[in-house]
Amino acid sequence: METVTFVLFGATGDLAKRKIYPALYNLFLEQKLPKCFHVIGLGRRELSDEVFQAGVEQSVTQFSRRKANDPVSLKSFVHAFRYQALDIGRKEDYTKLLQRIEQRERELNLTPNRMFYLSVGPEFFAAIATNIKESGLGSAAGWKRLLIEKPFGHDLQSARELNRQLSEAFSEQEIFRIDHYLGKPMVQKLGALQQNNPVLDALWTNRYIANVQITANETVGVEERAGYYDRAGAVRDMFQNHMLQLLMMVAIHLPKNSTPEEVRLKKKKVMEDLVPLHKQDIASHVIRGQYAAGTIQGKSVPGYTSEPNISEASLNDTFIAAKLQIDAPFWRGVPFYIRTGKRLKEKSTRIVVEFKEPLKQQASAQEEKPMPNLLVFEMSPHEGITLQLNTRDPQHQGAFKPIHIDFHSNHQDLPEAYENLLYDALLGKPTFFAHWDEVELSWQWVEPILQAFGDQLVPLHPYPAGTYGPAESDALLAKDGYHWWFDSECSSEIQLKGEQYAYHSNH
Ligand SMILES: NC(=O)C1=CN([C@@H]2O[C@H](COP(=O)(O)OP(=O)(O)OC[C@H]3O[C@@H](n4cnc5c(N)ncnc54)[C@H](OP(=O)(O)O)[C@@H]3O)[C@@H](O)[C@H]2O)C=CC1
Numbered sequence: 001m002e003t004v005t006f007v008l009f010g011a012t013g014d015l016a017k018r019k020i021y022p023a024l025y026n027l028f029l030e031q032k033l034p035k036c037f038h039v040i041g042l043g044r045r046e047l048s049d050e051v052f053q054a055g056v057e058q059s060v061t062q063f064s065r066r067k068a069n070d071p072v073s074l075k076s077f078v079h080a081f082r083y084q085a086l087d088i089g090r091k092e093d094y095t096k097l098l099q100r101i102e103q104r105e106r107e108l109n110l111t112p113n114r115m116f117y118l119s120v121g122p123e124f125f126a127a128i129a130t131n132i133k134e135s136g137l138g139s140a141a142g143w144k145r146l147l148i149e150k151p152f153g154h155d156l157q158s159a160r161e162l163n164r165q166l167s168e169a170f171s172e173q174e175i176f177r178i179d180h181y182l183g184k185p186m187v188q189k190l191g192a193l194q195q196n197n198p199v200l201d202a203l204w205t206n207r208y209i210a211n212v213q214i215t216a217n218e219t220v221g222v223e224e225r226a227g228y229y230d231r232a233g234a235v236r237d238m239f240q241n242h243m244l245q246l247l248m249m250v251a252i253h254l255p256k257n258s259t260p261e262e263v264r265l266k267k268k269k270v271m272e273d274l275v276p277l278h279k280q281d282i283a284s285h286v287i288r289g290q291y292a293a294g295t296i297q298g299k300s301v302p303g304y305t306s307e308p309n310i311s312e313a314s315l316n317d318t319f320i321a322a323k324l325q326i327d328a329p330f331w332r333g334v335p336f337y338i339r340t341g342k343r344l345k346e347k348s349t350r351i352v353v354e355f356k357e358p359l360k361q362q363a364s365a366q367e368e369k370p371m372p373n374l375l376v377f378e379m380s381p382h383e384g385i386t387l388q389l390n391t392r393d394p395q396h397q398g399a400f401k402p403i404h405i406d407f408h409s410n411h412q413d414l415p416e417a418y419e420n421l422l423y424d425a426l427l428g429k430p431t432f433f434a435h436w437d438e439v440e441l442s443w444q445w446v447e448p449i450l451q452a453f454g455d456q457l458v459p460l461h462p463y464p465a466g467t468y469g470p471a472e473s474d475a476l477l478a479k480d481g482y483h484w485w486f487d488s489e490c491s492s493e494i495q496l497k498g499e500q501y502a503y504h505s506n507h
């Protein structure tokens, strides 16, 4: 791996502490960082290198997946960190930063490859990119890369404007837009599973698939992010980015050994083929909800509008469910249902592929009917794949009985999303980053939803915290003769009737 200077804007912030340092530490332990790896952390406040290093050590000790119990390797890791105060708007600070970086590159005899990670609010992205360019920080003989966090824009127009500004300092190949769902191990496996298993590959079409359900349920509420979340809502916070990325990843058909460029083009094609919704049709395809007071895991929680710093009159969405259609030969006629929300009954992120039921159609009215075959990709709370099959139960007059073939990973050994993404960025591998084309098409697709929500054309359904969202979300599927899998009664029914064949792996 090539040597690199990792320049971290927002080095004193929450994301750096909880995600970036622990991810770097795990890569360090697995020897996945370049030799002579070093970091320059930037923030507004004045800190010495020693105080900064102590903060990095603390965050690694607190948040790392692997225990930081070897003091020698921990010291060696934090020794790679230096700190410099920098105000994003002050040009002279970038000149000082350049001098510091050049000095370190000379000391360590490094090729001047520089990776700039913007772990700061999106309002700073354009100013930082411009200052990197104007100060000469981006003009060294080595490569440069820009890593940015979401949110990438607030709507189509602002996303385009931001992209225009970034493009003046960095080319598309140099911009790595982080969508941490693309870093989740199960999401990264989706393509490989399909490509390397002819059984799955053959089934991946509307001939066999009845519908696809993509769920990201959360138990947390708005937490301390009122300022951001009340302007974003579930549609901008989760749907436009993470949920549509999951849709692209599950719907693409990839030939073996596809290049990043091929993956990008296939994902783009999925977005281009998504049937657009018109503002006046949104209410029949999209359900908007907001949590009311309720109980989650035995604990009472307030409603959204009683949360700190949220107005009592807020009409912000904390839940969204939608029915999407892909107008392409493989997927025509297969509804993709997507839902995500806060303060729901349990944390669960999964994709369920429900297969068609020719046996059910053939069975007479009196005959007992089998359950559909399901293929479930679970990302949270545990990573796993489950296949639901039907068998007959000799103990119950040969009645149909679903069985589950289960693969579950030992999640302690799984890399965190940020580890995967940082590793790929260091290697310059763009496959699991959001390309501008996807981001632009995603904003374009959600734009009528944003407008319909803004103009109050879609009812805002309250749902008690601790449920699965508004009943209208169930009705969205019931209209087509389906239901969300693994919610309440449905899931317990399957669990009770089903027999489990489990396969556990350490990887
Ligand atoms: N936290 C999370 O879990 C997630 C965060 N994100 C995104 O990551 C980004 C960072 O979030 P987060 O770490 O939570 O934010 P924080 O508010 O915790 O940290 C902000 C950082 O930016 C620095 N900063 C702010 N203003 C300036 C300035 N004018 N000049 C220089 N530095 C400045 C702060 O420095 P100082 O401390 O010195 O003021 C601090 O290091 C945001 O875009 C957020 O949306 C995305 C997904 C999850």
Ligand SMILES: O=C1O[C@H](COP(=O)(O)O)[C@@H](O)[C@H](O)[C@H]1O
Residues within 6 Å of the ligand: 216, 218, 220, 237, 238, 349, 380
């Ligand atoms: O990006 C975000 O994601 C988290 C959910 O991530 P997960 O990995 O825990 O599923 C969400 O809570 C947050 O609001 C959003 O900004």
